[in-house]
Amino acid sequence: MGDRMVRFGIIGAAGIARKICRAIGLAPNATLSAIGSRSKEKALKFASDNGLSREVKIYGCYEAVLDDPAIDVVYIPLPTSLHLHWAVLAARNKKHVLLEKPVALNVADLDKILEACESNGVQFMDGTMWMHHPRTAKMKEFLSDQHNFGQLKSVHSASCYKVDSNFLANDIRVKPDLDGLGVLGDIGWYCIRSILFAADFELPKKVMTLPNPVLSESGVVLSCGCSLFWDDGKVATFYSSFLTNLCENMTAIGTNGTLHLTDFIIPYIEKEACFYTDSKSWFIDLMTGWEPLPEKHNVPTDLPQEVHMVREFSNLVKEIKENGSKPEKKWPTISRKTQLVLDAAKASLDQGFKVVEVGQ
């Protein structure tokens, strides 16, 4: 393959596909080869709306993308309930799979997808973009610093945005048959991921969804809180909602330090993102102020976070295709842990806020 670009096909013309379309265009090692939608008309409209080159093939169905031998990777932004079918089919067709979150309706479905990927030697990664921002690597450095952060004790994340009545009536994220996980699967996913990230991906032992969630008429959760517990005393809470102003806070509190940011999912601006740290903070005499004051860390980035994601995924694909490497296990492992916690949160919600053990 050499300097050849990794060739992407997209199945489904969802809104998020527009962003990945642009990201594939900006990534130095990826190119968009095909777009497939449920009708050729839809696919053509997507191509025209997004100014796609005439070289991008336009398919009026998803299967054609999977059958196209000139495609290396399939990006799947379909409703969650369709992931199992299409991701497994993609893997069987030897396509590497970049799958939107939430990756599956439950871990049993995800395991079928991961099994298909593994047995076909293809890479799996979910579409959690913020994981790939250089800021995230910098935050990881701080969280791993025993001296300045110490041992993690507590995490709180919030992920909210306000939807309109059209969303509540029509969006796939509130259709029980398409995406029964509601806000938990959509942006709760990010909260869970951020908590696992802070905990160095050590799974919590137990999860309890908090009373007073808001459900839609059809029973899909629109807003709820959740708490997570580890055996060593670590705790976490998160709040996710479709019904409030935008909020993307995350705070990790350690024995020696605190990490804090307020735009963890989509940074305020593309070219630079920041986070704050406190370390061994205390009060000055008579508690008239803090010492030291928190530190602001600015992390510039040459590429938007989703381009980092596409580039990293493409690199892994090239490694497999060119050097016969095995697929990188880190990404499916992280996806699976996120899904396990999501499943436990959903089970707790469905069981009237019982404490639920997280699966393995």
Place this chain on the structure above:
Amino acid sequence: MGDRMVRFGIIGAAGIARKICRAIGLAPNATLSAIGSRSKEKALKFASDNGLSREVKIYGCYEAVLDDPAIDVVYIPLPTSLHLHWAVLAARNKKHVLLEKPVALNVADLDKILEACESNGVQFMDGTMWMHHPRTAKMKEFLSDQHNFGQLKSVHSASCYKVDSNFLANDIRVKPDLDGLGVLGDIGWYCIRSILFAADFELPKKVMTLPNPVLSESGVVLSCGCSLFWDDGKVATFYSSFLTNLCENMTAIGTNGTLHLTDFIIPYIEKEACFYTDSKSWFIDLMTGWEPLPEKHNVPTDLPQEVHMVREFSNLVKEIKENGSKPEKKWPTISRKTQLVLDAAKASLDQGFKVVEVGQ
């Protein structure tokens, strides 16, 4: 009384008394008249450590302060278990009562204190200093803004600091006989107050302390999370700990806006404090950033927040003494609501994390 200063007596030479000592000195309408400790020696040491003027009377017991007719106000920084006795006695001696938080071991005790204050016509206020910072009034304006903040949906507060082994062995805040409320009463108090503040002091209906608290050997809570629920669907969580790095975050999320700050109890610096607001935030096209960006509000203050508190309290006392006004009910009402939630949190903890109804 005219321009005469309101005369304070302090009973107990606790660390926090040093701060109030300074505040009384800086307040334009207050003066320190007496300090009483359990021994004259202790009181003399306090006077010398804090450079008190020779005019300040030094008493070797608390009673002498309460008996001194030249004292208008008694400030009580004693361990919580002693509040009932000394605050009631102060009120009976017609002293206005500035009482450190947590104000009582439970609301039944607090009601006896408030009854004594009311029947003796004296003002009651608790020592929650941040309530009096001009920043708090500015935040209130934002939270009351239907257009820019909307309806409150969720609050999260965290209040933590790391104690040393000496504190864990000796401090009154971890002695079951002196302050059985532990971290909940100490800094959990501030979290509860901040949540009530955001909710315009509407009491939650139910409270549930979260599993996995950390208790001391003697059974006093050192670290725990808690969740609060209102009938209209509002929710809140807080986390308070003696075992982590300093953290004082508060976030209130409304339908149209978000309020956020990270030093809500003790501002980073004395002369200015800030908070952040988002209002009707959304993503720019392709979710490449936020619009509008959060706004930082700097609130300068001519006086430290505890001086604002002493000044406000002294003004109320002057109103009563000079103009025959009735004591201001706002402050005892707020204290009582905070105590009601604190009691429910403690009850939930003691009952194995049951959902507990908040008393009236």
